[in-house]
Amino acid sequence: MAGTCHTAFRPTHETLTRHDRRVTLQPSSKTNYVVLGDNAGPSKLAAIKKHGIKTLSEDEFLALIGTRVGPGGPGGLPLDDKTRKKMENETKSIKAAAKALEAREKEEARDAKGKVGGGGTKPDLASQLWTTRYAPQTIKEVCGNKGQVDKLQQWLHDWPSSLKSGFKKPGKSSMNIFRAVLISGPPGIGKTTSAHLCAKLEGFTPIELNASDARSKKLVERSMNINNTSLDGWMAGEEATNALGVTITDKTCLIMDEVDGMSAGDRGGVGALNALIKKTKIPIICIANDAGAQKLKPIKNNTFNLPFRRPDASAIRSRILSIVFKEKMKIPANVVDQLITGSQSDIRQVLNMLSTWRLSSNTMTFDEGKDLAKMNEKNTILTPFDVTNKLFGPYMFSHTARETLGDKMEMYFHDHSFVPLFVQENYLKTEPAKLRNLNGPPKTLKHLALMDKAASSISDADLVDALIHGPEQHWTLMPLHAVCSTVRPASFLFGGGMSWGGANAMAFPQWLGQNSKQGKLGRQLGEVQIHMRLKVSADKTEMRQSYLPALFPHIVKPLVENGSSAVHEVIERMDEYYLSREDWDTIVELGVDQNKDELVLKKISAATKTSFTKKYNASEHPIPFYKAMDLGKAPKKLAGGPAPDLEEAFDVDDEIPDASDDETKKGDEDEIRGDKLISSSKPRPKKAVKTTTVMMTSSKQPRGKVKPKR
Known part of the structure; x- marks a missing residue:
């Protein structure tokens, strides 16, 4: 195509786009000019030499723009006969598509007029949204994803035979063994429209439940009612229609839109939908923006995944230009391309932008389109x-x-x-x-x-x-x-x-797993250090570096070398240092080099491990300390007398009430009892309470008597 240019300069790219010329990043036989920058790649230079493409510097390119006049006005690039003929054919096809849209609207108006005479209402086309007004009504009008739409239509076409065979025959595309289809892809590319269109073309009555509906378990289970007739359809008499205006038939298709948006308001909806998919006798089409959502995991196992991709700008351009021509707007193709690129190929957003712009102006320049696309730019979240x-x-x-x-x-x-x-x-x-x-x-x-x-x-x-x-x-x-x-x-x-597979495959960060493992081992090492503190005086770091390697030959290595015969010796050494069975697992897991847990556990036989566990669980072991909950009763506070020498006798933080406070409190109670306006019930006699005195032995005797608190 004349005017096509491979460029390394941002101003060059914008200039060519402004004058409706295509810019490529790789030169080919269809390239007319190449603007060479610094440090061009050898493969691109070889392609330029192979195809004999004319090269330009940036100054030569600007001179070419300034001396030529083309369809874009002053500064345009020349067009050859082949390109001019191609552009004329594109213009003719756009005008033909616009006439087809006009004919369709006239036919809809005539049908609506006939229904008005029979009691119907005439739709106001001028007040309709462009997304509804210009929605596709045939497969040819769908922009992009042609192959996926054909698969969906073929699946619906084969549904009766698939149901009859019990979904055991996969068919051409291996879809006929599934009772439901999951359509996934970004918003605004025609997923819901394609589902409705295919259902109508195959004679099904679509019943749609989207995020605006309450999709609870009960509603999902009741949505299979094929007699979901609207009041208007019932009053019409001859042809009953559902709430969407679709004629009720003996075949129904359930369309679950935005299933990845089910939240707490749709409690039980995902589970009910999954259960329904397993036994449904009508086709179910699920639609989601994010097929990787965690809540869709059960549904994905029972549905055929049908991903939709963003269509290219070339696939949308002709459709948008035909609508623009039909609305008598003068917008160049390069401006339409800008709008499509800025909206991330969201056809619905492009139509909304154009319909809003149409209210104030019939024309749009390149700069105005650039500003409008920037204002409505669609930012997507990438993984x-x-x-x-x-x-x-x-x-x-x-x-x-x-x-x-x-x-x-x-x-x-x-x-x-x-x-x-x-x-x-x-x-x-x-x-x-x-x-x-x-x-x-x-x-x-x-x-x-x-x-x-x-x-x-x-x-x-x-x-x-x-x-x-x-x-x-x-x-x-x-x-x-x-x-x-x-x-x-x-x-x-x-x-x-x-790549996505092999040695150079993109990997998930291993730091997350290693960090979690480090935290777990740190907590376990802390427990080992607490258990051994009656025998060893060391912090966690010293315990890890010095004491555990020294313990390894005495509590792990004997099981490797001697097997079950060393179990008794190992348990005695563990009891000496107050180590539990879980502590033994921690010491093995913390081994490195030749003492790595994977290597050590392979050398210990299953019989030895079983014998070690059984003998340890069958015997009693010393415990380095007790908590209050382990004794079954909370520790009693001790009051009165001088503090003993041993800090273990009672907690130092226990509060000992002062005698002066008791006397003050008693005096206050006497004053209250003497008040004539206050009456109190007689206190019940207290029962005798048994008290237990805990005696603690030590080499040192306490200097004073310790009275237990009653």
Whole structure:
């Protein structure tokens, strides 16, 4: 196509888009001009030489724009006969589609007029939303995902035979063994419209339940009623219709929209829907935006997954332009492309923007379209897998990249907790683009240098993270952390090479599991240290480094070498240090090198483990300390007398009431009893209470008598 250009300059790209010219990132036989920047890749230079494409510098390109006049006005690029003929054919097809829309509206108006005479109501097309007014009514009018729509229609077409065979024949697409289909994909790309359209074309009556409805267990179970007739349809007499205006037939199709949005208001709805799918005798179409939602896990096992993708701008452009032409609006194709790109191919959002713009103006310039797309720009949340794939891909940091530093930092803020972990886990698995022109030892040295820079940047990010999540919480350092942990490491090692399987597959961060394991082992080590404190005076670090390796040959190694015969010896040594059976497992799990738990447990036979456990559980063992709950009664407070020498006799924090306070309290009670206006019931006689005196023996005798509190 004339005017097509491979460019490395952002102003060049915008200039070509403004004049309705296509820009590609890879030169091909259809490319007419190539604008060469600095450090062009050898593969692209080879493609330019192979196809004999004319190259331009940036100054030559600007001179070409300034001296040519094309369909975009001054500054346009020339068109050859082939391109001009292609554009004329596209214009004719757009006009034909616009006439088809007009004919469809006239036919709907005639049908509505006939129903008005019979008691119906005439719809006001001017007040209808464009998304309803121009909704597809045939398969040809659906934009994108043609293959998926055909599969859905074929599944509905084969439903009667599948039900008759008991869903045992998979069919061409292996869908006929499922009683339900799960359609997933981003919003606004035609999932619900396709479901309704396919159901109507195959003679089914669609009954839709979406997020605005209460989808509880009872409602889901009752939604199978095929006689869900509206009052208007019942009064019409001849043709009964449901609440959606669809003629009631003997075939019903349930459409569950936004099943991933079920919340507490739809209590029991997901479980009821899953149970219904297993035994349903009518087709069920579930629609979700996020197929990976945790709540959809049971449903996914019983449905055929039918993912819908965002359609390309070329697949939507002709449909939007036909609507624009029918509404007598003058909007160039490049402006429509901007709106489609800004909305992430959301057809519904593009129609809403155009219908709103139509209220004030019939035309839209390139700059106005750019501002409107920026104002209504649709930001999608990417998963950490998508962010990592984009960051280390070949385009984010290439010379032809259009993303600014702010755009690259924005990738970090999609999930600032997980994205740095994904970068740290996968930054060594790429094939850096900066090594493509090198071979042999220079390539290896350069690769090591790039990895060193990336690792240093990640280390700096850890220091910044300590300031952010530390006591002072410097959250203003988040942009710096984004650069150090994500943007800078990716700028050194970008280039792709990671796959979804194999040795270079993108991996989930192992730090999360290791951190959880470290916390668990730290708690278990603390219990071992508490149990051994009557014999050993050491903190957790010294216990881990010195005492546990010294204990290993005495409580673990004998079981490896001598088997069941060493069980008694091991239990005696464990009792000497107040170690429990769980402590033995902790010591084995904390082993390293040749004492690693995987290696040690393999050397101990199953019979030895069973004998060790049985003998330990059958015998009594000393306990280093008791809690109050272990004794069955709360400790009694001791009052009066001087404090004994032993601190274990009672808690030092126990409060001992003063005699003066008792006397004061007694005096107050006497004054109250003497008041004539206050009457009190006679106290009941108290029963005698037995008290138990606990005697504690020690080498030292207490200096005073200790009276138990009654």
